[in-house]
Amino acid sequence: MAMASIYRRALPSPPAIDFASSEGKQLFMEATQGGTMEGFFKLISYFQTQSEPAYCGLATLAMVLNALSIDPGRKWKGPWRWFDESMLDCCEPLEKVKAKGISFGKVVCLAHCAGAKVEAFRTNQSNIDEFRKHVIACSTSDDCHVISSYNRATFKQTGSGHFSPIGGYHAGKDMALILDVARFKYPPHWVPLKLLWEAMDTFDDASGFRRGFMLISRLQRPPALLYTLSCKHESWVNIAKYLAEDVPVLLSSTDVKDIKDVLSIVFSSLPSKFLEFIKWVAEVRRTEEGDQSLSPEEQERLTIKGEILKQVQESELYKHVTDFLSTEKSGCHGPLCLGQAPSLTDIAASVCCQGAGILEGKNESFNEFCCGETKVHCLKSNGDMPVTVVSGKVMNGIGEQHVDMLVPSSSCIGMHPASNDVLTTLLLALPPHTWSGIKDENLLQEINGLVSTQTLPVLLQEEIMHLRGQLHVLKRCKDDEVEQDLSAPSF
Numbered sequence: 001m002a003m004a005s006i007y008r009r010a011l012p013s014p015p016a017i018d019f020a021s022s023e024g025k026q027l028f029m030e031a032t033q034g035g036t037m038e039g040f041f042k043l044i045s046y047f048q049t050q051s052e053p054a055y056c057g058l059a060t061l062a063m064v065l066n067a068l069s070i071d072p073g074r075k076w077k078g079p080w081r082w083f084d085e086s087m088l089d090c091c092e093p094l095e096k097v098k099a100k101g102i103s104f105g106k107v108v109c110l111a112h113c114a115g116a117k118v119e120a121f122r123t124n125q126s127n128i129d130e131f132r133k134h135v136i137a138c139s140t141s142d143d144c145h146v147i148s149s150y151n152r153a154t155f156k157q158t159g160s161g162h163f164s165p166i167g168g169y170h171a172g173k174d175m176a177l178i179l180d181v182a183r184f185k186y187p188p189h190w191v192p193l194k195l196l197w198e199a200m201d202t203f204d205d206a207s208g209f210r211r212g213f214m215l216i217s218r219l220q221r222p223p224a225l226l227y228t229l230s231c232k233h234e235s236w237v238n239i240a241k242y243l244a245e246d247v248p249v250l251l252s253s254t255d256v257k258d259i260k261d262v263l264s265i266v267f268s269s270l271p272s273k274f275l276e277f278i279k280w281v282a283e284v285r286r287t288e289e290g291d292q293s294l295s296p297e298e299q300e301r302l303t304i305k306g307e308i309l310k311q312v313q314e315s316e317l318y319k320h321v322t323d324f325l326s327t328e329k330s331g332c333h334g335p336l337c338l339g340q341a342p343s344l345t346d347i348a349a350s351v352c353c354q355g356a357g358i359l360e361g362k363n364e365s366f367n368e369f370c371c372g373e374t375k376v377h378c379l380k381s382n383g384d385m386p387v388t389v390v391s392g393k394v395m396n397g398i399g400e401q402h403v404d405m406l407v408p409s410s411s412c413i414g415m416h417p418a419s420n421d422v423l424t425t426l427l428l429a430l431p432p433h434t435w436s437g438i439k440d441e442n443l444l445q446e447i448n449g450l451v452s453t454q455t456l457p458v459l460l461q462e463e464i465m466h467l468r469g470q471l472h473v474l475k476r477c478k479d480d481e482v483e484q485d486l487s488a489p490s491f
Contacts, residue, residue, distance in 0.1 A: 009185050012156035015195055019177065019188035027170050027190050028177075036139040037168040040177070042067040043145060044167065049183040051085055054101040057149075057163040058085035059181040061107055064145045064165055064216045065114055072114065073228035083114065091477040103207045104149045105482035107163065108214055112473045112488060115466060117219050120486035122212035123201040131197055134215055135176055139169040143218060148178070149211040154199035155191060161204055161211065169193070207483050214486075219466075226305045226463060227425055229278055229470045239277045240474045242269070243430060252437025262438070262447060263324045267423070278426055278467075302406055304459065309421060311460040317450040318424045325420055427451060428460075429467035 017024050031037045046066040050059035062083040065072070076082035086094065091109040092102055108120045121130075138144040146166040152159040167179040167188065175190045191199075200211045250265050271277075312318055388407040428451055435451065438444040453461050469488070476482050 009158060011186050011189055013189075016155055016157075016178075016186075016189040016191050017175075019190065024190055027173065027175065028168070030172065031139075031168050031170040031177075034171050036136060036171055037177075038140050038142050039138050039145055040168045042142045043165055043179055047179055047183075048181065050181045052098050053182075054098055055085050056181050057102040057107045058088045058097065058110075060147055060163040060165055061088060061110055061114070061216075063179075063181065064147060065111075065116060067145060068116065068143070068216065068218050070115055070218060088114070090474060091482065100206065101161065103204060103483060104209065104211055104214075105207065105484075105486060106477065107147070107149070108486050109473050109477050109482045111214065111216055113470050115219065117217045118214055118488060120212065120214040122210045122486070123197070124210050125212070128194065128197045131200075131213060132174075132193060134213070135166055135169050135193065136171070138166070138215065145216050147214045147216060148176075148196065148200060149204075149213065150196060150199035151202040151211065152199070154195060154202070157186060159185075161206075209483050226308045227278060227422070227467060229467060229474070239271050239274060240471060242271050243426075243434075243471065244475045247430070248434050248437050251435065252439070256438060256443065257440065258443065259320050259447065259450070260324055260327075262435075262443075263321065266427070267324075278422055298406065308459050308463050311457045312421050312424055315424065315428075315450075315456070315460075317427060318420065320450065321424045321427070322420045325423075425464065425467065428453070428456070428464045429471060431468060431472065 011018055013021075017027065019025075019028065028037065043063065046063050048059055048063050050056050062085055065083040070083070072081050072083050072087060074081060074087055076084050076087065088110050090113050091106040104120075104122070108118055111118045135146055138146045147163060148166055149161065149163050152162050162180075162182070164178050164180050164182075166176050168177040169175070170177075170190065173190075174193050176193045176196050177188060177190050178196070179188045180186045200213060202211055203209070204211055246269070247266055250269070251262065254261075254265060256262050256265065430451070432448075432451075435444060435447050438447065449455075453464055456464065473482075476485065
């Protein structure tokens with residue numbers, strides 16, 4: 001039987017110039033000499049092909065986030081944290097993206113949620129001269145990249161709306177290099193910047209808004225080093241609704257007299273999948289033969305995590321949460337059983353089994369792995385903050401392997417995020433309006449003082465503001481408000 005299929009497309013030239021052609025190579029060399037190809041080298045190192053015909057927006061964003069060395073705080077495959085299209089599902093279910101593509105606003109939402117600094121402009125919010133300045137600025141640097149949303153038809157190419165990053169700029173010819181993520185269709189190509197602007201200055205029929213461009217860069221400090229919100233579409237909708245909408249209503253409709261009443265109301269109705277929503281990132285590694293030292297990157301991450309955790313536990317709100325949990329040991333509130341908290345070795349046994357599984361590429365089932373023993377010890381190096389390491393011997397009936405879990409710690413006491421840490425962080429991350437319905441003015445003033453980010457140390461403040469921003473953009477996606485408001489969350 002015959003099988004219908006397509007092998008690539010001939011790139012319409014003009015207006016585009018194939019990157020690998022003689023003319024394209026000449027443009028590249030001239031632009032390199034002119035200093036406007038600096039961003040190209042990071043992008044080309046992480047250049048990828050979209051895995052689905054409608055995944056251009058996801059592939060483009062994943063490529064840029066990886067080029068900026070932003071840690072996703074989520075596993076990709078095996079033990080690796082890495083941005084992949086399959087992980088960018090917090091603003092739109094992947095099945096829907098696969099069928100219909102994704103809008104400009106929702107790509108912006110995804111970038112915010114992933115922890116990047118984003119400045120987004122539709123063409124009616126900017127002009128070609130400003131666009132050129134941004135392209136030049138990002139092309140002369142490797143810490144900022146431009147993502148363009150444009151209509152292929154303007155370049156005489158097949159298809160309509162498309163996303164790709166801009167890999168460089170030729171000042172003499174006023175041309176931009178498009179690193180087309182649909183590499184199965186068209187190669188990277190140079191296009192006149194004026195024509196690219198015209199291709200962006202078109203309407204997306206699905207959203208009714210103009211297309212545009214966005215500038216993606218790193219925040220001053222990578223966010224969510226200790227905590228992150230899970231962006232799995234199946235769980236966050238109800239949880240985001242509860243935290244952003246239901247909690248304020250519950251607090252305004254109930255006569256709350258003290259902080260304990262407030263905590264009881266918030267915690268008693270937490271959705272069942274809450275524990276899948278906010279997590280601490282446990283790092284694992286294989287125990288290396290004869291070498292227990294940490295890399296500078298591991299040491300830096302764990303030092304900051306330990307400091308953030310210490311700051312959480314020194315907050316006034318933490319004391320209230322801990323006191324509340326200690327008086328409620330006999331019961332369970334929603335998904336959180338407030339009985340005896342698991343020990344570090346219990347957590348380590350579970351995490352080491354998970355680690356052994358993912359280090360073998362088994363991402364789903366860890367039941368076949370059994371952690372025979374764990375050992376808690378301390379590593380110190382060069383006067384840095386000590387790090388708690390829990391080593392586990394994991395067996396699966398065939399053999400055994402040794403796995404380390406690296407634990408944030410401010411001293412060698414096995415400190416790790418527990419329920420009261422996570423719940424304190426959650427309360428701090430709720431938007432300020434959450435508490436406005438409390439009728440007792442003295443209590444309202446007290447709770448506002450406890451949750452104010454202005455009094456928090458800088459590291460914890462940045463962590464909380466990122467989590468609050470994640471919650472905000474998730475709700476904005478849920479309410480279909482991302483097309484009207486492209487700005488970063490501000491509180």
